[in-house]
Amino acid sequence: MNQSNDLLNRIKEHYSQMSKGQKLLSEYVTGNYDKAAFLTAGKLGKTVGISESTVVRFATSLGYQGYPEFQAALQELVKNRLNSIQRMEVTYGRISQTRILEYVLRSDEQKIRETLDQIDQAAFEHALDLISGAENIYIIGTRSCAPLAGFLGYYFNLIFENVHILHTSSSSELYEQMVRISSRDAIIGISFPRYSMRTLKALEFAYSRHAKVITLTDSVHAPISQYSSAGLIAKSDMASIVDSLVAPLSVINALIVGLCMRRQDEVAHTLGTLEKIWDEYEVYESVDKTEKS
Secondary structure: OOHHHHHHHHHHHHHHHOOHHHHHHHHHHHHOHHHHOOOOHHHHHHHHOOOHHHHHHHHHHOOOOOHHHHHHHHHHHHHHHOOHHHHHHHHHHHOOHHHHHHHHHHHHHHHHHHHHHHOOHHHHHHHHHHHHOOOOEEEEEOHHHHHHHHHHHHHHHHHOOOEEEOOOOOHHHHHHHOOOOOOOOEEEEEOOOOOOHHHHHHHHHHHHOOOEEEEEEOOOOOHHHHHOOEEEEOOOOOOOOOOOOHHHHHHHHHHHHHHHHHOHHHHHHHHHHHHHHHHHOOOOOOHHHHHHO
């Protein structure tokens, strides 16, 4: 059971035993979770018209160790249920018009720090092992995650011979691209809120064929995590007009660097060949020509 459903079930189960103030709080939380998730215990109490201590007792009565743990579960609920309009409204409430640039950059910086503190190094190394040993590598990311999949695929094509970036214009075409996937292969799935059902189904199919599944998502409770052989967790902004995917991109960069270091000779040979091709067909502007002009 994911954290969001767990929170709602706890409130439902304890509602009849709650005090009047706690019932008011539970009704506000379930009806306005998009606002409540980002309030301190004091501000939440003030909004509902109860004391801060009542808010804290409410959290502990539901079985959470304190308000921070309760708020984390509430934010998980927000992350999974906010629609685009609600995400926009939450963002407007969090950012000052005169400090947009600072807010966004500092928020991205914080997500990278949180990812660094919490990511599982053993899972990262295991992901490198699975990818290195795969006969074929499949990559899937849809909607806002599609650029991440494309970026990863671009560099993987410089490292490996059999890389398949799955195109998701239709579900039938998606399965046709995966028809030969087997236990000798690995698939990397990238999914962040709002979670893509198409990515989930693709990983479910790969899992049923015994392929090694590597996931990059924001939580162990994310839907795709249930199929993961190596789960990489990166923090994203759960309520924003745009999806903040800076931390996931950093993890992808680390994967690319790690695999390049494991296959230095092959990568160097490939890049050497490409440099000759790029020069011959003038793919990049020549430094010499620029200097002469």
